[in-house]
Amino acid sequence: MKSTNKMKDSYIxxxxxxxxxxxxSIAAVQKDGIKIYDVYTPFHVHGLGEALKIKPxxxxxxxxxxxxxxxxxxxxxxxxxxxxxxxxxxxxxPFFALPSFIPVTFxxxxxxxxxxxxxxxxxxSKLFPGNKPKIHNDQITNDCFLMLLEFNKxxxxxxxxxxxxxxxxxxxxxxxxxxxxxxxxE
Amino acid sequence: xxxxxxxEPLIKGNKSYKKVTSDIIGAMTGxxxxxxxxxxxxxxxxLLIGIITMYYTVWQGIGTWGLNRTIGWGWAIxxxxxxxxxxxxxxxxxxxxxxxxxxxxxxINRAAEAMTIxxxxxxxxxxxxxxxxxxxxxxxxxxxxxxxxWVNFNSPLLWDVFAISTYLTVSLLFWYIGLIPDLxxxxxxxxxxxxxxxxxFFSFGWTGSAKDWVRYETLCLILAGLAAPLVLSVHxxxxxxxATSVIPGWHSTIFPPYFVAGAIFSGFAMVLTLMIITxxxxxxxxxxxxxxxxxxxxxxxxxxxxxxxAYISELFxxxxxxxxxEQYAFLNRATGPYWWAYFIMMxxxxxxxxxxxxxxxxxxxxxxxxxxxxxxxxxxxxRFVIVVTSLHRDYxxxxxxxxxxxxxxxxxxxxxxxxxxxxxxxxxxxxxVIAIAEVKSVLKNFGGKKIEKH
Numbered sequence: 001m002k003s004t005n006k007m008k009d010s011y012i013x014x015x016x017x018x019x020x021x022x023x024x025s026i027a028a029v030q031k032d033g034i035k036i037y038d039v040y041t042p043f044h045v046h047g048l049g050e051a052l053k054i055k056p057x058x059x060x061x062x063x064x065x066x067x068x069x070x071x072x073x074x075x076x077x078x079x080x081x082x083x084x085x086x087x088x089x090x091x092x093x094p095f096f097a098l099p100s101f102i103p104v105t106f107x108x109x110x111x112x113x114x115x116x117x118x119x120x121x122x123x124x125s126k127l128f129p130g131n132k133p134k135i136h137n138d139q140i141t142n143d144c145f146l147m148l149l150e151f152n153k154x155x156x157x158x159x160x161x162x163x164x165x166x167x168x169x170x171x172x173x174x175x176x177x178x179x180x181x182x183x184x185x186e
Numbered sequence: 187x188x189x190x191x192x193x194e195p196l197i198k199g200n201k202s203y204k205k206v207t208s209d210i211i212g213a214m215t216g217x218x219x220x221x222x223x224x225x226x227x228x229x230x231x232x233l234l235i236g237i238i239t240m241y242y243t244v245w246q247g248i249g250t251w252g253l254n255r256t257i258g259w260g261w262a263i264x265x266x267x268x269x270x271x272x273x274x275x276x277x278x279x280x281x282x283x284x285x286x287x288x289x290x291x292x293x294i295n296r297a298a299e300a301m302t303i304x305x306x307x308x309x310x311x312x313x314x315x316x317x318x319x320x321x322x323x324x325x326x327x328x329x330x331x332x333x334x335x336w337v338n339f340n341s342p343l344l345w346d347v348f349a350i351s352t353y354l355t356v357s358l359l360f361w362y363i364g365l366i367p368d369l370x371x372x373x374x375x376x377x378x379x380x381x382x383x384x385x386x387f388f389s390f391g392w393t394g395s396a397k398d399w400v401r402y403e404t405l406c407l408i409l410a411g412l413a414a415p416l417v418l419s420v421h422x423x424x425x426x427x428x429a430t431s432v433i434p435g436w437h438s439t440i441f442p443p444y445f446v447a448g449a450i451f452s453g454f455a456m457v458l459t460l461m462i463i464t465x466x467x468x469x470x471x472x473x474x475x476x477x478x479x480x481x482x483x484x485x486x487x488x489x490x491x492x493x494x495x496a497y498i499s500e501l502f503x504x505x506x507x508x509x510x511x512e513q514y515a516f517l518n519r520a521t522g523p524y525w526w527a528y529f530i531m532m533x534x535x536x537x538x539x540x541x542x543x544x545x546x547x548x549x550x551x552x553x554x555x556x557x558x559x560x561x562x563x564x565x566x567x568x569r570f571v572i573v574v575t576s577l578h579r580d581y582x583x584x585x586x587x588x589x590x591x592x593x594x595x596x597x598x599x600x601x602x603x604x605x606x607x608x609x610x611x612x613x614x615x616x617x618x619v620i621a622i623a624e625v626k627s628v629l630k631n632f633g634g635k636k637i638e639k640h
Contacts, residue, residue, distance in 0.1 A: 104339060
């Protein structure tokens with residue numbers, strides 16, 4: 001946050017009451033070539049990721065890799081115990097009893113995969129206990145949709161500002177605010 | 187987006203997003219009614235009875251229970267399987283119904299998941315106490331010991347350890363992930379400074395940024411994909427505790443699917459019991475509507491019928507196998523000294539859910555509430571029938587015996603009810619019972635109306 005907040009950059013915070021107005025404005029603003037810093041919504045709006053051209057997350061890959069680590073380690077661990085470290089002869093049954101290793105292997109796969117995925121999610125989204133939200137606005141977790149636009153101060157003339165405001169109001173924005181520093185948005 | 191004017195809206199009362207937030211937070215922050223205070227007091231008393239009887243059991247030993255040489259598994263295992271079964275509805279609702287895109291689940295998934303977690307905690311207590319020396323409970327985990335021995339990976343009892351601990355962990359994680367956006371909402375909308383601090387701490391700094399939502403949705407989808415087979419695996423493995431043995435009445439191949447259906451059946455019944463009470467106690471009539479009750483009742487009919495078919499095929503296979511021990515085991519269930527348990531099981535689980543074919547009954551809150559309690563009782567007796575009647579006629583006639591629970595066993599069972607309801611009452615007071623963010627996302631999908639702008 002601090003690093004991106006250069007002297008020349010400024011932000012416009014635009015509020016909407018309806019997700020369709022938000023989606024319309026995103027399309028309009030993108031057409032004008034204005035950069036969208038981020039969008040905050042109280043719930044997951046379908047089509048928002050596509051509209052903002054957010055790259056698909058790599059969480060599925062993390063899930064697969066951590067799950068695979070679980071599968072392999074559970075299988076190896078059980079086999080090592082039952083075949084090499086302390087084989088127990090139970091009525092002449094085979095030491096390497098693959099079918100009876102499957103339940104534990106499955107459970108460990110799910111467990112590892114869940115931990116891996118959730119760890120990746122917390123890490124990438126910078127979520128951790130006691131973390132303070134960087135954008136603080138009481139309404140964005142309630143009923144408002146916030147779009148933050150980023151622009152270069154030197155290029156933004158008064159005329160452009162007015163035109164942009166007009167465009168946003170036309171698409172349903174109810175509150176537009178020019179912000180110098182994101183910290184001020186408290 | 188497709189909307190249908192024919193369907194009843196999922197959430198009644200044409201709510202705005204703001205109203206959803208204030209309704210659900212209002213249900214938490216308002217002074218709880220007398221029902222809540224009475225409920226939690228009774229639950230705490232039951233919990234105390236449980237703690238005393240558990241303490242007595244641990245101090246004196248398992249001899250304080252009604253078990254004997256013939257019947258080594260009694261109430262404890264019956265209760266264990268019953269609680270685990272109840273713990274299947276939550277993750278079924280949040281995982282399998284998510285994959286099937288059932289939008290009505292959004293009003294009940296939070297409470298159902300919480301119920302799952304509490305039920306699995308209650309279930310876990312029974313095998314632990316049943317060990318006798320609870321302080322050696324950690325022996326069940328494979329770790330390098332001074333005894334140089336490992337656990338036996340061929341035993342379904344060990345699979346159970348892994349299945350249940352994984353299930354509890356993954357359910358807890360799933361529940362918490364779903365809770366994070368709502369904790370953010372609480373942080374921003376509560377007035378008290380302390381509450382803001384506490385919920386702020388647990389909300390992990392959630393803002394609802396678009397990127398976070400994209401990751402969040404993907405995470406939930408994959409977690410659901412993993413949790414769906416997990417739900418099915420847990421009760422399958424529990425059933426293998428019985429099915430891999432050589433006891434007539436236990437060693438049947440039908441057990442895993444039959445147990446899973448029974449688990450979802452009893453779990454949904456418990457969710458209905460709890461949600462119908464919560465709906466009234468917290469005035470959430472607009473959020474938990476006839477649509478929800480009816481959808482859940484439909485699943486109850488499906489699962490109840492599978493359970494009924496399983497009972498009948500067990501009987502048929504026992505007769506068709508020509509094995510006289512198997513035939514005796516099943517005949518004895520229905521006509522032996524425990525016939526009354528079998529009768530309760532059959533009437534509560536097979537006959538009573540069939541009444542739900544009538545739409546009038548299926549959409550009635552009072553009927554559903556009564557029926558859900560019948561199903562809970564029936565499913566408890568199913569496990570009692572399986573555990574006790576299969577054991578009480580041993581291979582040798584001289585070993586035949588009867589089993590009756592002692593006061594101590596009843597006390598421990600009561601204690602788990604106490605634990606369950608204490609946690610549940612605390613949950614409905616301090617955590618949003620309905621997933622706020624998820625309900626908002628389905629607000630416009632049904633009813634065919636767009637919310638008017640002011």
